[in-house]
Amino acid sequence: MNQKIRNFLTSNEMIVVYIIAGLAILIGSVNHAFNSISTVVNLARTMLVTLIFAMCEMLVIVSGGIDVSFPAIASLAMIATGNIMLKNGLDNVPLAFLMGAVIGGVLGTLNAVLIAVVKMPPLIATLGVSSMTSGATLAIFGAKILTVLPAKLDELYKVSLFTYTNPEGITYSLTVLFLIPIGICLLMWFLLKYTMFGRGIYATGGDIRAARIAGFNVTAIQFFVYIMSGILSGIAGITYMILMRAADPSVLMGSEMMVIAAVVMGGTRITGGHGTVLGTILGVTLISLIKNNLIMLGVPTHFQTFVIGLIMIVGTSITSLKAKHIANSAKI
Amino acid sequence: MAETFLELKDIHKSFGGVQALKGVDLTIRCGEIHCLAGENGSGKSTLIKVISGAHEPTKGEIYIEGERILHLNPIIAIEHGIQVIYQDFAIFPNLTVAENIAMNRAVSTGAKLMNWKGARELALEAMEQIGAKMDPDVLVENLSVANRQMVAICRTIINDAKLLILDEPTAALTSKEVQKLYAILRRLRDKGIAVMIVNHKLDEVFEIAERLTILRNGEKISTGMIDEYDRNRFVKELTGRNISESFYEPKASEEEIFRAENIGRKGAFEEVSFSLKRGDVFGITGLLDSGRGQIGDALFGINPIQSGKIFLHGKQIEINSTEDAVRHKIAYVPEDRLTQGLFLDRSIQDNTIAASISKYFIRGKLDEQAMYQATVEWIKRIGCVAPSPEASVRTLSGGNAQKIVIAKWLNTDPALLILNGPTVGVDIGAKYDIHQILRRLAGEGIGVIVISDDLPELIQNCNHILVMKNGRVSEIVEPSEVNETELATMMSSQ
Numbered sequence: 073m074n075q076k077i078r079n080f081l082t083s084n085e086m087i088v089v090y091i092i093a094g095l096a097i098l099i100g101s102v103n104h105a106f107n108s109i110s111t112v113v114n115l116a117r118t119m120l121v122t123l124i125f126a127m128c129e130m131l132v133i134v135s136g137g138i139d140v141s142f143p144a145i146a147s148l149a150m151i152a153t154g155n156i157m158l159k160n161g162l163d164n165v166p167l168a169f170l171m172g173a174v175i176g177g178v179l180g181t182l183n184a185v186l187i188a189v190v191k192m193p194p195l196i197a198t199l200g201v202s203s204m205t206s207g208a209t210l211a212i213f214g215a216k217i218l219t220v221l222p223a224k225l226d227e228l229y230k231v232s233l234f235t236y237t238n239p240e241g242i243t244y245s246l247t248v249l250f251l252i253p254i255g256i257c258l259l260m261w262f263l264l265k266y267t268m269f270g271r272g273i274y275a276t277g278g279d280i281r282a283a284r285i286a287g288f289n290v291t292a293i294q295f296f297v298y299i300m301s302g303i304l305s306g307i308a309g310i311t312y313m314i315l316m317r318a319a320d321p322s323v324l325m326g327s328e329m330m331v332i333a334a335v336v337m338g339g340t341r342i343t344g345g346h347g348t349v350l351g352t353i354l355g356v357t358l359i360s361l362i363k364n365n366l367i368m369l370g371v372p373t374h375f376q377t378f379v380i381g382l383i384m385i386v387g388t389s390i391t392s393l394k395a396k397h398i399a400n401s402a403k404i
Numbered sequence: 405m406a407e408t409f410l411e412l413k414d415i416h417k418s419f420g421g422v423q424a425l426k427g428v429d430l431t432i433r434c435g436e437i438h439c440l441a442g443e444n445g446s447g448k449s450t451l452i453k454v455i456s457g458a459h460e461p462t463k464g465e466i467y468i469e470g471e472r473i474l475h476l477n478p479i480i481a482i483e484h485g486i487q488v489i490y491q492d493f494a495i496f497p498n499l500t501v502a503e504n505i506a507m508n509r510a511v512s513t514g515a516k517l518m519n520w521k522g523a524r525e526l527a528l529e530a531m532e533q534i535g536a537k538m539d540p541d542v543l544v545e546n547l548s549v550a551n552r553q554m555v556a557i558c559r560t561i562i563n564d565a566k567l568l569i570l571d572e573p574t575a576a577l578t579s580k581e582v583q584k585l586y587a588i589l590r591r592l593r594d595k596g597i598a599v600m601i602v603n604h605k606l607d608e609v610f611e612i613a614e615r616l617t618i619l620r621n622g623e624k625i626s627t628g629m630i631d632e633y634d635r636n637r638f639v640k641e642l643t644g645r646n647i648s649e650s651f652y653e654p655k656a657s658e659e660e661i662f663r664a665e666n667i668g669r670k671g672a673f674e675e676v677s678f679s680l681k682r683g684d685v686f687g688i689t690g691l692l693d694s695g696r697g698q699i700g701d702a703l704f705g706i707n708p709i710q711s712g713k714i715f716l717h718g719k720q721i722e723i724n725s726t727e728d729a730v731r732h733k734i735a736y737v738p739e740d741r742l743t744q745g746l747f748l749d750r751s752i753q754d755n756t757i758a759a760s761i762s763k764y765f766i767r768g769k770l771d772e773q774a775m776y777q778a779t780v781e782w783i784k785r786i787g788c789v790a791p792s793p794e795a796s797v798r799t800l801s802g803g804n805a806q807k808i809v810i811a812k813w814l815n816t817d818p819a820l821l822i823l824n825g826p827t828v829g830v831d832i833g834a835k836y837d838i839h840q841i842l843r844r845l846a847g848e849g850i851g852v853i854v855i856s857d858d859l860p861e862l863i864q865n866c867n868h869i870l871v872m873k874n875g876r877v878s879e880i881v882e883p884s885e886v887n888e889t890e891l892a893t894m895m896s897s898q
Contacts, residue, residue: 266518268510271499275507278498285494287511345498398545 084339087390088354091383095361103368109236111365113244118360120315121146121324123253123353124308125331126338127260128301130352133335134264135297136277136344137194141183141202142331143324145302146309148209149175153310154218154319163222168314172306179205180302181295188294202328209321218319225314252311256304261349273297277344330380334359337387341395358387408470409434409567409598410455410486415464417450424450425461426622432567435596437589439613439630441604441642443831444801447622448602452569456488457481482512485566491575493556495544502527502540505558512563530558534588550581557588567598574608575829578692586612604832606638607860620644643833651883652843652865654683660718661851662820664703667712672698673875676712678868680820680851685842687862687883688855690872691895697739699872700824700855704736705729716819730759735813737806739824739855745809746797753779753793755808760816782811787837803827803834810841820851827861839865859888871895 080086100106125142132139149172157168179201186197232245264270275283276293284290313319332342338355340347362383366376410432417425425447432438442448453459454466457476466473468484495504506523527540536554544552553573560568570589574582589599589612603609609616610630617627618641625641640646659682668674673695680686690696702709705723713720721732729736738744747755756779757764764771779793788807790800797805806826813821823842827835842865846852856862862869863883871878871894878894886894 266520268515268518271503271507271518272511274499275496278496279494282492282494282496286508345496 084391084394085348085351085354088338088351088358088387091387092354092358092361095358099365099368102370106365106368108238110238110242110244113236113246114364115357115360116246116250117315118364119356120247120250120253121308121312122327122331122334122360123356124256124304124311125327126335126352126356127253127256127349128304128308129328129331129335130338130340130347130349131260131264131273132194132297132301133332133340133342133344134277134347135273135293136280137187137294137297138332138342139183139198139298139301140195140328140332141179141198141205142301142305142308143327144202144205144209145176145179145305146312147321147324148179148205149306149309150313150319151209151213151218151321154221154313155213157222157225158218158220163224165224165228168222168225169307169310172310173303174306176302176304176306176309177299178302180299180305183302184295184298187298188291206321206325213321215321217321218313219317221313221317221319226317229314229317247315249311249315252307256307257349257353264349269293269296274345277346279345330359333384333388336391337384339391341391355387358383407434408432409468411467412451412455413465413467415451415454415466416462417447417454417459418462424622425454427464428619428622428624430617430624430627432598432600433615434566434598435593436598436614437593437612438598438600438615438617439609440600440602440617440619441609441638442602442619443604443642443833444803445621446619448619449571450622451619452488452571452602455481455567455569456486482563485564486569487560487563487565487567488569488571489553489556489560489573490571493552495552495555495559497545498543500541500543501538501547501555504544504555505530505540505562508559509562526562527558530562533561534558534591536588548581549576550578550584553577553585554588557592561592565597567600568592569600569602571602573601574603574605582608604642606635606832609638610635618642639832643831643836645833650864652685652867653884654685654843654846654867657682661716661849662853663715665713665715667699667702667709667714669698669702669707669710672702672707673872674711676870676872676877678870678877678880680853680868682849683846684868685846685852685854685866687866687869688853688872689857689859689862689869689891689895690878692857694872694895695875696855696857696872697824700736700738700822700853703729703820703822703853704734706736730816733817733819735759735816735818735821737809737813737821737823737826739828741806741809745812746805748798749796751794751796752783752788752790752800752808755797756782756793756811756815759812778815782815786811786814786841801831801834803830803838806830806838807834807841810838814845818850820853821845822853822855824855825858826854826856827858835861859891863888863891 128142129139152175153168153171156171157163183198183201186192187194229247231248233248233250235243235245237243264273272283272288272293275286275288276290280290312324334355335352336342337358338351340352362380366379371379408431412428412430415425415428428447428451440448440451450459454461457478457480460475466476473480502524505527524540531538534554534557536558538551538554544555547555573585577585593599601612613630615628616630616633618625620642660679661682662680665677666675668676676699678686688696688699698707701707703714703723705726705728708724714723715721716732723729723732747758753775757775764775776793783790783793786807788804788811790804797808800808827838830838842852842854854862854866866883868880869883869891870880871891873895
């Protein structure tokens with residue numbers, strides 16, 4: 073039992089918790105403005121879309137692959153949906169999400185075919201799809217930013233889960249959109265932990281040949297993973313559009329590295345087979361905290377990027393060192 | 405006479421034009437431990453794949469529990485209780501013990517949801533049955549090879565195995581772990597499960613097997629109770645040639661080739677001294693953590709010595725890196741030849757000249773002709789069975805690949821050749837060839853150091869054996885003075 077407690081206290085999740093707690097205490101003691109509900113609301117807002125991306129990336133990495141096409145897919149989903157709805161006078165929230173999901177699903181299927189059928193390395197396949205997608209987005213819809221969205225989408229933005237007004241009279245409200253990543257996380261948690269299909273994803277990431285021998289349909293698992301990633305990316309694109317009240321074809325591009333870093337920091341091993349929903353949430357929390365609040369420590373903006381990189385390296389090396397330690401340590 | 409579980413009659417299997425199996429008969433009875441022995445390329449693996457339904461035979465009949473099975477496939481085989489444990493166990497390092505054990509059954513019953521509690525109970529029950537004790541919640545990546553094997557065995561048990569086939573189950577186990585495995589296999593046998601072990605290690609076959617079938621070149625040579633065989637018959641039928649077990653007794657010489665004086669490396673070994681005369685094949689043995697392997701690594705400069713002196717042909721030399729070692733003409737055949745000794749995807753020629761390439765670099769270009777000649781010459785001299793110098797090393801069997809590693813170093817005209825586990829995973833026939841090569845080299849004046857835990861190998865081929873214990877020299881003995889048991893006692897006694 074003692075050993076179990078020790079394992080728990082040194083688990084990847086707990087290490088991230090320590091870093092988050094340490095950072096929060098540090099920022100909070102230097103700058104008292106940090107100790108406020110507004111910090112939580114802002115953090116939730118920053119995490120919102122990153123969390124959806126992180127969930128699909130975690131799913132893919134656990135299965136033994138990698139996906140760098142989600143920012144491009146999300147961008148196309150939001151621009152295409154926005155443009156099509158405006159041009160055709162459509163104004164319906166579920167329809168917007170459905171369109172985003174379908175666009176994402178189609179591109180996810182393309183990824184899946186390249187990886188599971190053509191047997192391309194996942195990095196190259198998704199890199200190619202990413203480049204094609206973002207090229208197509210700009211070619212078809214142009215680089216123009218849509219700033220006026222259909223009314224009902226815009227209204228959704230104003231629906232809040234709760235609002236908080238601080239003593240200075242500034243109101244912070246947590247958007248109802250936050251339910252989307254929460255729902256996705258719960259779904260993903262159940263899928264990965266309690267369904268045989270989810271365990272099959274871990275099995276495939278652990279040893280693809282053994283998974284095949286055990287009777288898993290590995291091809292189906294890979295298809296599911298990449299299509300799911302595509303669908304979630306599409307939904308993330310729509311969410312981002314509503315959250316920002318604009319559709320910008322290039323704003324999400326380049327976010328993949330940050331997302332992968334958050335996922336890996338949360339204990340997901342880049343080599344596949346390991347990763348949890350909770351760890352990923354913590355990884356995203358840590359990255360968002362750094363992005364949002366490091367400035368409160370008086371860290372200059374350029375230096376912030378440096379610190380993000382530093383924390384990423386430190387955080388991920390803990391995971392790698394632990395994996396190495398397990399590989400080298402005496403076996404029981 | 406026990407009831408017959410599996411009967412194969414006149415099984416043929418060909419791949420393209422190659423006949424892998426040429427009319428093999430095999431009978432396996434319930435509750436027996438049957439050993440299938442054969443060298444690489446004898447058709448063992450093909451036969452296992454026929455039994456497990458992975459390969460359909462070109463001709464022949466398969467009966468399981470008396471019933472003729474026309475088209476055996478993996479699913480039918482599993483339904484009839486045929487379970488194979490391959491060398492890599494096909495388990496998931498990233499999942500827990502319980503999940504690994506329960507996974508296959510859950511998949512085959514078509515369960516949609518993961519039942520963690522059920523998996524745990526199932527795992528405990530299976531471990532109870534074979535007398536293994538492991539924490540069901542621990543990740544398999546934390547387990548030793550022996551315990552991973554236990555997990556694989558547990559998994560087959562809960563799948564209601566009636567015939568358990570293990571492909572070279574002892575390859576990566578220590579002798580203690582082998583004993584534990586055998587205890588478990590005997591326990592399974594007593595429950596009426598048929599166990600078939602694929603093995604070609606002579607001593608282990610005699611220890612565990614009740615019946616034996618020997619394959620060679622895709623044909624069944626013989627089958628029978630183990631007491632019908634003696635070592636000579638076994639080796640002769642396995643290899644198809646007469647391999648005499650002769651001892652190596654070189655002419656005594658006073659010319660010293662190599663001497664180590666009180667060499668040591670922190671955490672590995674200390675105060676090791678020995679000397680090697682012309683003609684000597686010098687053996688170093690000890691348990692896995694005794695420091696025996698580290699001496700080889702140190703002398704070749706991988707993890708150099710930190711104290712003591714070494715002399716080559718009477719001259720003191722410093723070895724601080726592998727470059728130093730190569731410059732002083734020291735050659736090293738590492739333990740893990742696949743990752744450390746060979747470029748698997750390159751040709752035999754590339755591998756043979758890899759350590760001596762500068763020799764062929766003349767006036768800014770490589771002398772292709774000379775490299776080819778040298779390779780052909782070595783293939784012949786060391787008796788390597790290879791289609792051509794251009795074939796990639798990956799296509800060679802373990803024994804032939806090992807010969808190429810040795811050829812690579814011989815091509816550098818070494819003064820001292822150190823071999824770490826030179827015949828691990830090598831067939832008896834090829835093993836014999838390698839031993840003959842070593843003796844010949846020693847006779848030619850090359851210092852030969854063999855680091856090994858294969859005691860019969862050392863006793864037969866070395867004329868001095870250094871026994872390491874806890875990083876120190878326990879004793880240096882002459883093989884004529886000791887037998888295997890005594891040597892084993894020296895290694896492990898406190």
